[in-house]
Amino acid sequence: xxxxxxxxxxxxxxxxxxxxxxxxxxxxxxxxxxxxxxxxxxxxxxxxxxxxxxxxxxxxxxxxxxxxxxxxxxxxxxxxxxxxxxxxxxxxxxxxxxxxxxxxxxxxxxxxxxxxxxxxxxxxxxxxxxxxxxxxxxxxxxxxxxxxxxxxxxxxxxxx
Amino acid sequence: xxxxxxxxxxxxxxxxxxxxxxxxxxxxxxxxxxxxxxxxxxxxxxxxxxxxxxxxxxxxxxxxxxxxxxxxxxxxxxxxxxxxxxxxxxxxxxxxxxxxxxxxxxxxxxxxxxxxxxxxxxxxxxxxxxxxxxxxxxxxxxxxxxxxxxxxxxxxxxxxxxxxxxxxxxxxxxxxxxxxxxxxxxxxxxxxxxxxxxxxxxxxxxxxx
Numbered sequence: 001x002x003x004x005x006x007x008x009x010x011x012x013x014x015x016x017x018x019x020x021x022x023x024x025x026x027x028x029x030x031x032x033x034x035x036x037x038x039x040x041x042x043x044x045x046x047x048x049x050x051x052x053x054x055x056x057x058x059x060x061x062x063x064x065x066x067x068x069x070x071x072x073x074x075x076x077x078x079x080x081x082x083x084x085x086x087x088x089x090x091x092x093x094x095x096x097x098x099x100x101x102x103x104x105x106x107x108x109x110x111x112x113x114x115x116x117x118x119x120x121x122x123x124x125x126x127x128x129x130x131x132x133x134x135x136x137x138x139x140x141x142x143x144x145x146x147x148x149x150x151x152x153x154x155x156x157x158x159x160x
Numbered sequence: 161x162x163x164x165x166x167x168x169x170x171x172x173x174x175x176x177x178x179x180x181x182x183x184x185x186x187x188x189x190x191x192x193x194x195x196x197x198x199x200x201x202x203x204x205x206x207x208x209x210x211x212x213x214x215x216x217x218x219x220x221x222x223x224x225x226x227x228x229x230x231x232x233x234x235x236x237x238x239x240x241x242x243x244x245x246x247x248x249x250x251x252x253x254x255x256x257x258x259x260x261x262x263x264x265x266x267x268x269x270x271x272x273x274x275x276x277x278x279x280x281x282x283x284x285x286x287x288x289x290x291x292x293x294x295x296x297x298x299x300x301x302x303x304x305x306x307x308x309x310x311x312x313x314x315x316x317x318x319x320x321x322x323x324x325x326x327x328x329x330x331x332x333x334x335x336x337x338x339x340x341x342x343x344x345x346x347x348x349x350x351x352x353x354x355x356x357x358x359x360x361x362x363x364x365x366x367x368x369x
Contacts, residue, residue, distance in 0.1 A: 020181075020325070020326060021326070041291050041292075042340075073335075073336050073339060074336070076332060076333055076336040077333070077336035077337050077339065077340060079333070080284075080288060080329050080330075080333035080334070080336060080337050081287065081288050081337075083288065083289060083326070083327075089324070089326055090326060091326040091327070091328070091329075093185060093329075093330045093333065094330060094332050094333055094336075135180060136177060136180065149172075149326075150172060151172050151173075152172060152173040152174065152177045152324070152325050153173075153174045153176075153177055154174055154176040154177050154180065154200075
C-alpha cells in the first residue's frame, strides 16, 4: 500500500510519561489497554476516536504515547486516571510533549536500577526489598495473583 | 511554591517518601493529614487536621484540638452545617465537596467562605480513582463550585488525596484533570499556591498601644 504524502497525513503529538514505580516494566500491550480504558471511560468512544491514542515505545522507565495534535491535554488528563496496568498498581506522570519521538528520547533520563536487598518466601508469597536510588526502598510482593508493591519507604540514615 | 493540600499519612508510603515523590513531581510542600511537621529535602511537610463532625460545636471542639501550625480543614456535610462551618474560627479549608448532596454547599456558605477567606478543597482522587457515576457526580459538584467561586471569590486549594505515593499527580496532569470541570491553568496555579496565604493571612494593621 502506498503511504499518503506528508501533507495529507494527520499531525501527531507524542507524550513522554514516566512510569512509577521504577521497578515496574510494563508490557506495551497492557499499558495500551490501560490507557485506552482510561480514555474511553473519561471521554467516551467519540473522544477516544478523536484522541486516537497509541503506545509507541516503552523503554527505560518511560513510555511514549501518541495522539492527534491538539488532543495532548485531553490525553494527559486521561493518563492521569490510570491507576493500574494489568493487576499492578502504578502511576503515569507526564514529562514532556513533542512532535517527534527523537526529541523525547533526548529528554529521557533513565531511572536508577533497583538493587535487590533481600528476598523472603512465606509459603506461596515472595517478598523482595529493592533499593532504588539513594533514598528509597520498595517492597515488592509476588504471589499467584501477580506482582504488587506493598510498601514504599525512605532508606534509614544508618542503612545508607 | 506549589502545595499539594491533601495527602494522608499512614498509607503504604512513609511521609518522607511521599515528600520525596512530591518534590520530584514539582511540589514545594505537601499537607500530610496525620503527619508530622518536617522537611524532607526541599519539600516542606505541613501537618494537616481534618475535622469530621455532624454539629458545629463538635467541629469547633475538633478545631481547638488541632496543633499549632496545622492546616485545618472541616469536612462538609448537610446544608446547615456547611453554612456554619464556613464561619468557624481557625478553619483554613472546607473539604469533601464531592461527597456532598447537590446544593448543600450553597450561596450562603460560599459568601461566608469568601468573606472570611476560607478555602474550598478540590481533591483529584474521585476523578482519578472513581469511574462512571461517582466521577460524574464529582465533576458536577466541582463545576457547580466554580460558579459560586466566580461569584463570591472564595479561595480554592487543590490536592491529590493521595494515600500512596502512586496516587500523587504531577501539576500538569492536575491541570488537565481540572480542565474537565472548567478550571483553567491560571486557576490551577492559583489553587496550588493558595496554602501559604491561608496559613499566614494578611490583614489590616492593628494598633496595639
